[in-house]
Amino acid sequence: MAKFATLSFNDKSIELPLIEGSENELGVDIKSIRTETNLITLDPGFKNTGSCQSAITFLDGEKGVLRYRGYDIEDLATNADFLEVAFLLIFGELPNQEQLEKFLTDIKEESYIDEDLKKILESFPSAAHPMGVLSSLTSALTAFNPTSVNVEIEEDMYKAIVRIMGKLPVLVAWVFRKKAGLPLKYGDYSLGYVENIARMMFRKPNKEYVANPVVDAALNKLLILHADHEQNCSTSTVRIVGSSHAGLFASISAGISALWGPLHGGANQAVVEMLEAIRQDGGDTKKYMEKAKDKSDSFRLMGFGHRVYKNFDPRARIIKKAADEVLNDLGIVDPVLDIAKELEAEALRDPYFVERKLYPNVDFYSGIIYRAMGISTETFTVMFALGRLPGWIAQWREMRLNKEPIGRPRQIYIGENKRSFVPLNKR
Numbered sequence: 001m002a003k004f005a006t007l008s009f010n011d012k013s014i015e016l017p018l019i020e021g022s023e024n025e026l027g028v029d030i031k032s033i034r035t036e037t038n039l040i041t042l043d044p045g046f047k048n049t050g051s052c053q054s055a056i057t058f059l060d061g062e063k064g065v066l067r068y069r070g071y072d073i074e075d076l077a078t079n080a081d082f083l084e085v086a087f088l089l090i091f092g093e094l095p096n097q098e099q100l101e102k103f104l105t106d107i108k109e110e111s112y113i114d115e116d117l118k119k120i121l122e123s124f125p126s127a128a129h130p131m132g133v134l135s136s137l138t139s140a141l142t143a144f145n146p147t148s149v150n151v152e153i154e155e156d157m158y159k160a161i162v163r164i165m166g167k168l169p170v171l172v173a174w175v176f177r178k179k180a181g182l183p184l185k186y187g188d189y190s191l192g193y194v195e196n197i198a199r200m201m202f203r204k205p206n207k208e209y210v211a212n213p214v215v216d217a218a219l220n221k222l223l224i225l226h227a228d229h230e231q232n233c234s235t236s237t238v239r240i241v242g243s244s245h246a247g248l249f250a251s252i253s254a255g256i257s258a259l260w261g262p263l264h265g266g267a268n269q270a271v272v273e274m275l276e277a278i279r280q281d282g283g284d285t286k287k288y289m290e291k292a293k294d295k296s297d298s299f300r301l302m303g304f305g306h307r308v309y310k311n312f313d314p315r316a317r318i319i320k321k322a323a324d325e326v327l328n329d330l331g332i333v334d335p336v337l338d339i340a341k342e343l344e345a346e347a348l349r350d351p352y353f354v355e356r357k358l359y360p361n362v363d364f365y366s367g368i369i370y371r372a373m374g375i376s377t378e379t380f381t382v383m384f385a386l387g388r389l390p391g392w393i394a395q396w397r398e399m400r401l402n403k404e405p406i407g408r409p410r411q412i413y414i415g416e417n418k419r420s421f422v423p424l425n426k427r
Contacts, residue, residue: 027050050231056398064309116144122178169200169386198211199211202215225366234256238251240407241255248393251396271340273302304353313359316362327372
């Protein structure tokens with residue numbers, strides 16, 4: 001039996017259909033509200049507005065649940081390879097051995113960059129922010145792949161997907177290496193997807209590269225944990241840009257720009273910058289824990305709590321173990337990482353943080369791991385973008401296949417009423 005919500009306005013009432021999701025989520029379908037009442041809804045930040053129906057990711061912030069296509073994030077991060085998860089997100093099911101091998105081979109065939117694009121990268125000044133460079137280069141891929149994707153033909157869609165999956169890791173590695181003053185190199189065709197990313201990034205020009213399985217495993221987990229997160233700022237950006245029928249590269253480039261902000265993908269960078277500031281101030285973690293509890297103090301403890309998760313971030317429990325493994329394996333002596341460990345320990349036992357469920361989140365631990373790997377703070381968000389790539393692709397593909405209309409939010413105008421033009425000499 002159909003369910004409805006009733007909206008009453010002045011002397012008129014209308015029934016609005018309720019939409020129920022597969023996890024018993026309820027939403028009010030307001031498509032007819034303006035036609036019936038001449039009203040619109042006002043929801044700054046779209047915090048209470050569903051922009052689409054999606055079968056990709058389920059998130060329950062109250063219970064700390066995150067699932068990709070029905071699979072718990074813990075199961076995937078523990079048992080799956082990142083490329084398996086990418087295939088799952090994009091195509092809806094985990095691949096069998098044959099599908100996975102074909103997917104990897106097809107991606108490898110696209111893992112090269114036009115030499116003219118390399119010239120564009122080399123023209124950026126050394127001070128350029130890596131996210132700005134990555135967004136620009138991703139957008140520039142459109143110029144080197146000008147043929148538009150016919151979304152009605154699955155083969156065309158697939159080619160566009162493997163192309164961006166092949167090329168973005170190269171761009172990420174090159175952006176990192178340029179910032180570090182290292183030569184731009186390609187990977188090894190014989191390696192797996194994640195192993196090749198690590199090799200492209202960390203290989204030094206004067207010695208043979210030796211893979212570190214602990215680092216590779218941590219990188220694999222980080223990429224999986226960041227692969228999708230429902231309708232966040234960057235994902236919504238990818239969908240709304242794609243709704244204009246902009247191509248996949250242009251839509252992904254827009255997502256990278258949205259991810260850049262410190263309130264979104266830049267959060268792990270903000271964590272390490274906070275740790276650096278504490279170190280420069282003497283490293284007294286207890287002092288900063290007290291500052292964080294003081295509502296009149298402007299200091300904000302970065303990397304604790306989460307906008308969506310009201311209990312705990314399920315990704316944080318997974319990546320905490322990986323962080324411990326990486327730090328132990330690499331044996332790094334770093335006062336900033338020592339401060340991070342002290343903050344973590346104090347927050348987990350301080351009643352103020354425990355009662356408010358302000359636990360360390362995935363951004364806290366990911367920043368620690370990336371720093372231990374030798375990745376510069378400004379490049380953290382580039383790594384986030386690499387992980388989020390399959391989620392963006394999946395969301396773009398779903399939006400186009402569902403033939404969703406172009407995004408066009410409404411507004412409530414609060415400016416001046418009609419005025420007469422005043423000539424310049426009378427103003």
